Amino acid sequence: MQATTELPAKSAAAGVPPSAARRVIVCSGTGCKANGSEQVYAAFTEAIAAAGLPVVTEFKHEGHEGAVRVTKSGCQGVCSQAPLVTLLPEKILYMRVTPDDVAEIVRETLGAGRVVERLLYRTPVEDKACRGPEQIPFLNRQTHVVLRDVGYLDPENLKEYISLGGYEAARKAFTAMTPEQLCAEISKSGLRGRGGGGFPTGRKWEAARVQPGPKKYVICNADEGDPGAFMNCSVMEGNPHSVIEGLMIAARAIGADEAYVYIRAEYPLAVKRMRQAVTDAENAGFLGDNVFGSGLRVHCELKEGAGAFVCGEETAMIASIEGQRGMPRPKPPFPAQSGLWGKPTIINNVETLAQVTRIIRDGADVFRRVGTATAPGTKTFSLTGHVANTGLIEVPFGTTLGEVVFNIGGGVTDDSGKVTKDCFKAVQIGGPSGGCLTKDHVNLPLDYDSLRGVGAMVGSGGLVVMNQRTCIVSIARFFMDFTQRESCGKCVLCREGTKQMLVLLDNILEGRADETTLPLLEKLAVAVQKGSLCGLGKTAPNPVLSTLRYFRAEYEAHIFAKKCPTGRCKALVKWVIDEEKCKGCTACVKVCPVNAISGEKKKPHRIDSAKCIKCGECVNTCKFAAVVQGA
Amino acid sequence: MELTQSRPPAAASGPDKFDSVCAILERYSYQPAKLIPILQAVQNEYRYLPEGVMTYVATALKVPPARVFGVATFYTYFALEPKGKHVLRLCDGTACHVKQSIPILEALRRHLGLDEKNKTTPDMLFTLDTVACLGACGLAPVLMVDDVVHSRMTPAAAVKLVDKIRTREQSAN
Ligand SMILES: Cc1cc2nc3c(=O)[nH]c(=O)nc-3n(C[C@H](O)[C@H](O)[C@H](O)COP(=O)(O)O)c2cc1C
Ligand code: SF4
Ligand code: FES
Numbered sequence: 001m002q003a004t005t006e007l008p009a010k011s012a013a014a015g016v017p018p019s020a021a022r023r024v025i026v027c028s029g030t031g032c033k034a035n036g037s038e039q040v041y042a043a044f045t046e047a048i049a050a051a052g053l054p055v056v057t058e059f060k061h062e063g064h065e066g067a068v069r070v071t072k073s074g075c076q077g078v079c080s081q082a083p084l085v086t087l088l089p090e091k092i093l094y095m096r097v098t099p100d101d102v103a104e105i106v107r108e109t110l111g112a113g114r115v116v117e118r119l120l121y122r123t124p125v126e127d128k129a130c131r132g133p134e135q136i137p138f139l140n141r142q143t144h145v146v147l148r149d150v151g152y153l154d155p156e157n158l159k160e161y162i163s164l165g166g167y168e169a170a171r172k173a174f175t176a177m178t179p180e181q182l183c184a185e186i187s188k189s190g191l192r193g194r195g196g197g198g199f200p201t202g203r204k205w206e207a208a209r210v211q212p213g214p215k216k217y218v219i220c221n222a223d224e225g226d227p228g229a230f231m232n233c234s235v236m237e238g239n240p241h242s243v244i245e246g247l248m249i250a251a252r253a254i255g256a257d258e259a260y261v262y263i264r265a266e267y268p269l270a271v272k273r274m275r276q277a278v279t280d281a282e283n284a285g286f287l288g289d290n291v292f293g294s295g296l297r298v299h300c301e302l303k304e305g306a307g308a309f310v311c312g313e314e315t316a317m318i319a320s321i322e323g324q325r326g327m328p329r330p331k332p333p334f335p336a337q338s339g340l341w342g343k344p345t346i347i348n349n350v351e352t353l354a355q356v357t358r359i360i361r362d363g364a365d366v367f368r369r370v371g372t373a374t375a376p377g378t379k380t381f382s383l384t385g386h387v388a389n390t391g392l393i394e395v396p397f398g399t400t401l402g403e404v405v406f407n408i409g410g411g412v413t414d415d416s417g418k419v420t421k422d423c424f425k426a427v428q429i430g431g432p433s434g435g436c437l438t439k440d441h442v443n444l445p446l447d448y449d450s451l452r453g454v455g456a457m458v459g460s461g462g463l464v465v466m467n468q469r470t471c472i473v474s475i476a477r478f479f480m481d482f483t484q485r486e487s488c489g490k491c492v493l494c495r496e497g498t499k500q501m502l503v504l505l506d507n508i509l510e511g512r513a514d515e516t517t518l519p520l521l522e523k524l525a526v527a528v529q530k531g532s533l534c535g536l537g538k539t540a541p542n543p544v545l546s547t548l549r550y551f552r553a554e555y556e557a558h559i560f561a562k563k564c565p566t567g568r569c570k571a572l573v574k575w576v577i578d579e580e581k582c583k584g585c586t587a588c589v590k591v592c593p594v595n596a597i598s599g600e601k602k603k604p605h606r607i608d609s610a611k612c613i614k615c616g617e618c619v620n621t622c623k624f625a626a627v628v629q630g631a
Numbered sequence: 632m633e634l635t636q637s638r639p640p641a642a643a644s645g646p647d648k649f650d651s652v653c654a655i656l657e658r659y660s661y662q663p664a665k666l667i668p669i670l671q672a673v674q675n676e677y678r679y680l681p682e683g684v685m686t687y688v689a690t691a692l693k694v695p696p697a698r699v700f701g702v703a704t705f706y707t708y709f710a711l712e713p714k715g716k717h718v719l720r721l722c723d724g725t726a727c728h729v730k731q732s733i734p735i736l737e738a739l740r741r742h743l744g745l746d747e748k749n750k751t752t753p754d755m756l757f758t759l760d761t762v763a764c765l766g767a768c769g770l771a772p773v774l775m776v777d778d779v780v781h782s783r784m785t786p787a788a789a790v791k792l793v794d795k796i797r798t799r800e801q802s803a804n
Contacts, residue, residue, distance in 0.1 A: 030765065030766045030767045030780060031766075031767040031769050031770050031782065033780070034767055034770060034773070034779075034780035034781065034782045035770070035782060079767070079768075079769025079770060080769050080770065082769070082770060082782070224764075225763075226725075226764075227723075227724035227725050227763030227764045228724040228725025228726040228727075228728075228763075228764055228768055229764065229768075230764065230766040230767070230768050233766040234766075265671075265708060266762060266763075266764070266765060266766070267765075267766050268778065269766075270766070303667075303668070304668070304671065305708075306667055306670075306671065306706035306707070306708035306709065307706050307707035307708035308705060308706050308707065309763075320667065322664055323662075323663055323664040323665060323666040323667055323702070324702070325701055325702055325705040326705065326706075382726075382768055382769075384725070384726035384729075384768040384769060384771060385725075385726055385729045385730070385771075386729065386730075390726075390768065390769040390770075390771075391769045392769075415731075428725065431725065462725065462726075464725045464726055464729055466729055470729055475728075475729070478725070478728050479725075482763065488705075615734065
C-alpha cells in the first residue's frame with residue numbers, strides 16, 4: 001500500500017465510500033459463478049429476510065435506512081478461493097462461501113458483529129488469518145486504478161456507476177473539452193496501449209484526429225486472444241461502463257460517430273454485461289444522437305468474435321467487422337488513415353480505454369504518479385499457474401517480478417498446491433508472442449523496455465508461473481501448436497514455417513531429434529520472424545527462442561540423453577520402482593489405471609513397462625518417492 | 632455462444648426448412664457485411680451450418696457461396712458438422728495447460744472412445760472440444776459442460792461428470 005497512499009485511487013476496499021450502509025457483495029465473475037456464487041447470492045437474500053432484517057437489492061441514492069443491501073460484483077481478485085463475499089462497512093472478505101455458510105454469516109457477522117474465522121483468507125506459508133482486503137498481502141500490495149471499483153460496484157447498475165463519478169469524464173469530454181485538448185491530455189499522460197504493442201495512445205489519436213471527416217470509427221479491442229489471460233474479461237464483467245465511457249471519449253477525440261466493441265464470444269458473461277451497459281447508456285441518453293446535449297452523435301455496436309486469434313490484430317479485426325475472413329493486410333496505410341470501410345479508424349484495447357476514463361476524470365498528472373517515466377501508470381496482469389494466489393492483479397509498471405510472484409502471488413507451489421521453496425522455474429509472460437523469465441529475473445522491473453531487453457514482452461499481461469515439474473520444451477511446443485493453428489495462412493513462412501517448427505519440437509519431445517535439430521529450429525525461427533506480415537507470425541518463434549536462451553540444457557537433455565529432466569515427456573520416460581525406497585504400501589497399485597504394478601504387500605513392487613501408459617499417477621501417489629526414472 | 636441443449640436438433644429438412652433462416656436474414660436486412668452475425672445466428676438455430684443453408688444464405692445475400700464457405704471455415708466458432716447434444720469444452724489455455732489439462736483430455740477421449748478427429752460420440756450425445764481460455768484461469772483446469780463452467784477438474788472428476796449426464800439422459804428416455 002505504501003506506494004499508493006497519495007493516490008486518490010487505491011485498492012478496491014479503500015475506494016469504497018465511507019458510508020455506513022450495510023452491504024453484502026457476492027462476487028459473480030466467471031470464476032465465482034463456476035463455484036456456485038449464484039446460489040450464495042440467493043441464500044443471502046433469503047437468510048437476511050428470514051432473520052427479520054430488511055433487504056434491498058436495488059441502488060438508492062439516499063441510502064437505505066438500516067436495510068442490508070445484497071449485490072453482485074465483478075471479480076474480487078482472489079479467484080483461487082472462489083466464491084468470495086465482501087461485507088461492508090466492516091470490510092470483511094469471506095472465501096469459499098457455500099450456501100450452507102450463509103446462515104452463520106448472517107447470524108454472526110450481520111447480527112452479532114462477530115467475524116467467522118474459518119471463512120477468512122489464510123496466508124499460504126504462515127497460515128495467518130486475514131480479515132479483509134486491507135490485511136491480505138495479495139490485495140494490499142496492489143495499486144488499483146482500472147480495477148478500483150471492480151469487485152465493489154454492481155456491474156449491471158448504471159446508477160451506482162454514476163454515483164461513483166461515472167460518465168463525468170465523458171460529459172467533460174463532450175461539453176468542456178475540444179478534440180485537440182483530449183489528444184493533448186492523453187499524450188501528456190504518457191499512456192501506452194495495453195493491448196500488447198505499447199504504442200502511445202495520444203499519438204495514435206492525434207493521427208486519426210487530423211484526418212478529414214466526417215466519417216470516422218473507433219473500435220474497442222475486446223478480443224483478448226492470449227490463451228491464459230483474462231484481465232480484459234474481468235474489467236468488462238466488473239465495470240463495463242468504464243470501458244464504454246473510454247470508448248466515447250476516444251470517439252470525441254478523433255471525431256468519430258460510430259463505435260464498435262469487438263468482443264470474444266468465449267466470454268458469455270462479459271458479452272452480456274457489455275451489451276446491457278450499452279443499452280443502459282443509450283436509455284440514459286449518454287449514447288445516441290445528442291451526447292450530453294452537445295449535438296454530437298455516438299452510436300455503439302457490439303460485435304461478437306467467432307474464434308480466431310488473428311482477429312486481435314487491427315487490420316484483421318477490421319476485415320472481420322466488414323464480414324470477411326479475418327486476414328491482416330500490410331500497413332501502411334494505417335487504420336488511423338484508412339481503416340473500417342476505408343475511413344480513419346482507431347483501435348484501442350479494453351484496459352487502455354478504461355485508463356482513458358480515469359485520466360480524463362482525474363487528470364494526466366494523477367495518472368503519472370505511479371509507474372516509470374517511459375511506462376507511466378498501472379497494468380493489470382492475470383497471475384496463474386503454479387502460484388499460491390492466482391487471480392487478477394494490478395500493479396504499477398516497474399514492479400519487480402519477485403514482488404509479483406512471491407509477495408503478491410504468495411510463492412510458487414508444487415503439483416499438490418503447497419508453497420515450496422526453490423521450486424520456481426519460470427514465468428511465461430506475454431502469451432504466444434512473449435517469452436519466459438527465470439529466477440535470474442526476480443529483480444527485473446516489469447515494463448516495456450526491460451522486458452524487451454531480456455527477450456520477453458509485456459504483451460497483454462498474462463503471467464503464467466511454472467514450477468520445476470514443468471517441462472519447458474513442451475511449453476514451447478504448446479505455444480507453437482497454438483500459433484500454427486491460428487495462422488491465417490496468408491504468408492508462407494508463417495503458415496508452413498510454424499508447422500515445421502512444431503514438427504521439430506515434436507521430434508525433440510519424442511526422441512527423434514539429433515544434433516541437426518536445434519540449428520535448424522533456430523534458422524527457421526529467424527526466417528519466420530522475417531518472412532511474416534503481421535505480429536502473429538513475427539512473434540510466433542519468441543517462446544522457442546526465449547526458452548532456448550534460458551533452458552538450452554533442457555532441450556539438449558531431450559535430444560542427446562533422450563531424457564526429460566522433469567519426467568513429463570511420455571515418449572522419453574520409463575518409470576521404475578526403487579526397491580530400496582519402496583515400502584510395499586500398495587498405494588500405487590490402487591491408482592494405476594492399467595494394472596501395470598504388481599507386488600506383495602510390504603515387499604518391493606514392480607512396474608510392467610509393457611503395460612505402463614506413463615500417466616505418472618504412481619509418481620504423484622508414492623509417499624516415499626520410490627517411483628523414479630529408469631535408465 | 633448460446634448452447635441450445637434443451638432444443639432438439641433442428642433437422643434441415645421439412646416444410647419450415649428455411650423459415651428461421653429467412654427471419655434471421657430479415658433481422659440483418661440482407662446485408663453481406665453482417666455475414667458473420669448471420670451465420671452465428673444460423674448456427675444457434677441449427678447447432679451447426681448445414682451446407683444447404685449456407686448456399687441459401689449466399690444466394691439471399693447475393694454473394695458467391697465461396698465467400699460464405701470461406702468465412703465459415705475460417706472461424707473456429709462455426710461447425711460444419713452436427714454437434715452432440717452435450718458439448719464438453721475442455722480449456723487448454725496456458726493456465727489450464729500447466730495445471731495438467733491434457734491428462735483430462737486423454738481420460739475423456741478414452742472414456743468416450745473419441746480422438747482428435749472424431750469429436751462426437753456415435754450416439755450424438757457428446758461432442759468433446761478444446762478451447763483456449765474461458766476466463767476462469769484462477770481455477771484451472773476448467774471444463775465447460777454446455778454453458779456451465781466446472782473448475783479444478785481432474786481426470787476422474789471429468790469422467791464422473793460425463794457418466795452423470797449419461798445416466799440422466801438414459802433415465803429420461
Ligand atoms: C496476432 C495478434 C493478436 C492480437 N490480439 C490482441 C488482443 O487480443 N487484444 C488487444 O487488445 N490487442 C491485440 N493485439 C494488438 C492489436 O493489434 C492492437 O495493437 C491493439 O489493440 C491496439 O490497442 P492499444 O494501443 O490500446 O493497445 C493483437 C495483435 C496481434 C498481431
Ligand atoms: S504472419 Fe501469419 S497470421 Fe499474420 S498475416 Fe501472415 S500468415 Fe497471417
Ligand atoms: S487458461 Fe483455462 S480458463 Fe484461462
